[in-house]
Amino acid sequence: MSSRKPLVIVTRKLPDPIETRMMELFDVKLNLDDHAFSTTEMIEAVKEADVLVPTVTDRIDARILAQAGPDLKLIANYGAGVDHIDLxxxxxxxxxxTNTPGVLTEDTADMTMALLLAVPRRLIEGVELLQSGDWKGWAPTGMLGTRIWGKRLGIIGMGRIGAAVARRAKAFGLSIHYHNRHRVSQDVEEELEATYWESLDQMLxxxxxxxxxxPHTPATFHLLSARRLKLLQKHAYIINTSRGEVIDENALIRMLKAEQLGGAGLDVFENEPAVNPKLLELPNVVALPHMGSATREGRNDMGEKVLINIKTFADGHNPPDRVLEDWS
Structure with missing residues (x-):
């Protein structure tokens, strides 16, 4: 980039400290009312910007990139996942x-454990029972859930977040199992007392x-297909804080409705922001509005990474969080 300040266009409102610092460093166009960019607005942004700062809610596909101006040299994504960008x-x-890896690991793992506890122990149903005024007091058979201690947890994807989930789950007495593209190191397996399954089908x-x-990639789209979901035991629970597209949502709904699964805790959905209303009608589903990374600390840390990536790139160096085309 030239010696002038790069023009940075931000597609959504970011935390105030991040926007303030961005204004100090660069020439910036902010989205003050936090509306979702239309396709027309996104095309105008890629035509004009030196740096685009999108989020997971923005679709940056080949059609939009074909309209990019000659000055657009960096897409500094605000978020770890980049499945919405045609790399x-x-x-x-x-x-x-670039993206913002690592800073959301603990927050997302916390939310995974929250859902892992909430669904089998029927926490949301308990809250609703109290709020309805229908609770008649403690009873030996009232609000029976499922014990967590001693159960087998199968983690699909033993990256940073998967390992963080495993550490938490181990403390709750779960036995840790995992399936991953590549087996993790022996040291990590020993620390987590984790069993590796080369076959996802056998683990499920x-x-x-x-x-x-x-992550959601072409290889993981509907990884949990209707066929694979049928491999699960009838009492099994599914927790998803990754991407909705990894699960065949319609097949999951059919099985939950037919009581062929114990339940599901979902923070992500296949067609966000649309959520299939059939999911919300099911008593054995806890559904959250993509809150896994929603902490003040996490959002600020994401912004700091965006700033570092832009500044490093503008100074003529390789940004630390460059995403490779074969990201998965």
């Missing part, structure tokens, strides 16, 4: 893509709880 098209056009059939912690 191959960006690379073909000489546009670097033997677990009490499944936690989805892998």
């Amino acid at each position: 191959a098209s960006a690379r073909q056009r000489g546009i670097t893509v 059939a033997r677990m009490d709880i499944i936690s989805v912690n892998c």
Whole structure:
């Protein structure tokens, strides 16, 4: 980039400290009312910007990138997942893509454990029972849930978040199992007392709880297909804080409705922000509005990474969080 301050266009409102610092460092156009960019607005942004700062809610596909101006050299994504960006098209056009990995690990793992506890122990149903005024007091058979201690947890995707979930789950007395593209190191397996399953199908059939912690890529779209969901035991629970597209949502709804699964805790959905109303009608589902990373600390940390990536790139260096085309 030239010696002038790069023009940075931000597609959503970011935390105030991040926007303030961004204004000090760069020439910035902010989204003060936090509306979702239309396709027309996104095209105008890529035509004008030196740096685009999108979020997971923005679709940056090949059609939009085809309209990019010659000055757009960096897409500094505010978030870890980049499945909403056509990485191959960006690379073909000489546009670097960065993300914000690592800073949301603990927050997302906390939310995974919250759902892992809430669904089997029927926490939301308990809250609703009290609020309805229908609770008649303690009873030996009232609000019976499922014990967590001693159950088998199968983690799909043993990256940073998967490992953080495993550490928490181990403290709750769960036995840790995992499926991953690559087996983790022996040291990590020993620390977590984790059992590796090369076959996802075999792992699914033997677990009490499944936690989805892998990214959404072409290889993981509907990884939990209707066929694979049928491998799960009837009492099994599914927790997903990754991406909704990893699960065949319609198949999941059918099985939950037919009581062929114990329940599900979902923080993400296949067609966000639309949520299938059938999911919300099911008593054995706890559904949250994509809150896994929603902490003040996490959002500020994400912004700091965006700032570092832009500043490093503007200074002529490789940004620390550059995303490779084969990201998965």
